[in-house]
Amino acid sequence: MSIKHGLLALLERGPMYGYQLRVAFEESTGGTWPLNIGQVYTTLSRLERDELVRALPENEGGQRPYEITEAGRADLAGWFGTPISRSDRPRDELAIKLALALTTPGVDARTVMQTQRTATMRTLQEYTRLKSGAGNGDLAWRLVLDAMIFQAEAEVRWLDHCEASLVRYAPLPAAPIESTAHDQEGVSK
Amino acid sequence: MSIKHGLLALLERGPMYGYQLRVAFEESTGGTWPLNIGQVYTTLSRLERDELVRALPENEGGQRPYEITEAGRADLAGWFGTPISRSDRPRDELAIKLALALTTPGVDARTVMQTQRTATMRTLQEYTRLKSGAGNGDLAWRLVLDAMIFQAEAEVRWLDHCEASLVRYAPLPAAPIESTAHDQEGVSK
DNA sequence: CGACACATGTAACACGTTACATGATTTG
DNA sequence: CAAATCATGTAACGTGTTACATGTGTCG
Incomplete structure (x- = not known):
């Protein structure tokens, strides 16, 4: 769920292609959570299937940028507007x-x-x-x-x-008992 | 990963069957995290495939208990012995x-x-x-x-x-400016 | 009898990770 | 030229969720 909405949020800034999205995502989180590039493409496919994004024609450099759709914008607004509850963690x-x-x-x-x-x-x-x-x-x-x-x-x-x-x-877990007559201290409370 | 080792830990107490495992698991966490029963069976299959558990013969009541194997015990000990790192969260x-x-x-x-x-x-x-x-x-x-x-x-x-x-x-996010000369109060702290 | 708890399983689907395959462009 | 970076994708696998199918036993 996280990545899906993450990509949507990035696309809200403007059209981007897969590789760019990964870089932007990792920048946002300071590279703390590396995002697998394969994941980006598969997620983009699913987003396109669900019509939350739309593929733009391949450009000169051979890149395939995507843009967010109206439905995508609505979905994103829903994500930002709804708090993350304990149950979906x-x-x-x-x-x-x-x-x-x-x-x-x-x-x-x-x-x-x-x-x-x-x-x-x-x-x-x-x-x-x-x-x-x-x-x-x-x-x-x-x-x-x-x-x-x-x-x-x-x-x-x-x-x-x-x-x-x-x-x-459980004050002491089967404490090893000295055979000599020494006291065992500090067990109280 | 969590459930796999959870089941192994429960089986370390003794042989149990699927339904029993779910109940025991939920009891351990106070029912805070409901565990889907389907998940239990699929996880048990995988554990059996990996030879971490062994299916015992079906008993009178039509139940299929499993017992932990030596390999399973080793795996479990590894789990308990290794801290959970940030990266695998x-x-x-x-x-x-x-x-x-x-x-x-x-x-x-x-x-x-x-x-x-x-x-x-x-x-x-x-x-x-x-x-x-x-x-x-x-x-x-x-x-x-x-x-x-x-x-x-x-x-x-x-x-x-x-x-x-x-x-x-960003002290104030493009604060709406009143055209009248009224103060805007209560914004601080 | 009907509802509910007990009990086992399968199928479909979503998501994440890793690894593999491929190719263009840049740079030392 | 070789290596690194840029760029796109696919396949396989693990794990988790939901829903479906099925059957027994018990209790009101």
């Missing part, structure tokens, strides 16, 4: 993974959380580096980067929250 | 939408943001209601809910951040 694989980790024998949920946290922190640093690195006159791409940062931060916070909940729920 | 449709809204003629990015914000706030309230509503002995499903809450909160924060950036970048 993909399942959160990480949440599922952690939920299942809790009840899968032989899997330590804590380890899963910590591994994920480390990885997420690393990409978070990468994003911050990217952000400061480029001067970026480009507002759109800066906001996309911020979106990824906000999400990654939320993920880290959630992971911490999960670990806290786990500790409260 | 789906594109963030909202971020794309907003980035494109900024450069699409005839579209007011501010309106798009505000519409989205309202919708997200509403689902956020719904989540909080859900959370307090059920007593929930179930840790897994509580954490899944929290994940959605954390995400939605991050989204709202991001939207606010976007609006602030927009204001700084």
Whole structure:
């Protein structure tokens, strides 16, 4: 759904051909999400089939530009006018993974959380580096980067929250018991 | 990818048949993400083809349970052991939408943001209601809910951040000028 | 009996990814 | 000339959704 409307939005600026669309799309998101060129052509075919775009005659350079139709404009307006609801977002694989980790024998949920946290922190640093690195006159791409940062931060916070909940729920997971008479501390709460 | 490993994780608890798997999967995530039953059967076929699960003989009740294989166990361990990276997550449709809204003629990015914000706030309230509503002995499903809450909160924060950036970048979008000498109020902050 | 939950499957379709095939133009 | 970039497309495959077809058992 995303790409379809993305292409329509780009065509709203004026007629463009496939290759151009890919470049423009990647520019809009700062190259964060590479768009496969094959996908562009197949999507354009479907858009043409649905009469949301119209192919223009091949020009001198052998390029096949498309223009948006009235129906396409209407569809695009609908997209921009309607908020994206939770239900049409993909399942959160990480949440599922952690939920299942809790009840899968032989899997330590804590380890899963910590591994994920480390990885997420690393990409978070990468994003911050990217952000400061480029001067970026480009507002759109800066906001996309911020979106990824906000999400990654939320993920880290959630992971911490999960670990806290786990500790409260199951203080120590079959803690290795010293045979000597040492105390085991810090288990409270 | 998600469902494949989800089913494997459930089968790690012991052999189950399709219908059972769907119920168990939905229970794990508190019914937040309904899983289509057709999907379960097709996924099981593929898992069997790849020898990650093995079909057991049909039992009295006419049910066809599956059990996880050694290869399946290995695959599952790999899933749990490897963090989910940003690159194998789906594109963030909202971020794309907003980035494109900024450069699409005839579209007011501010309106798009505000519409989205309202919708997200509403689902956020719904989540909080859900959370307090059920007593929930179930840790897994509580954490899944929290994940959605954390995400939605991050989204709202991001939207606010976007609006602030927009204001700084383009203080007033071709503000309609009153021909009379009246002030225009209430535009700030 | 009729509705509903249980249970299994297939077919059609949409979307995304990867890889392959092909050719023109530019540039070192 | 060779390599890179520009440019268009097709085929195969994985995954997900919806809808359809079918049958059993149970409960009001």
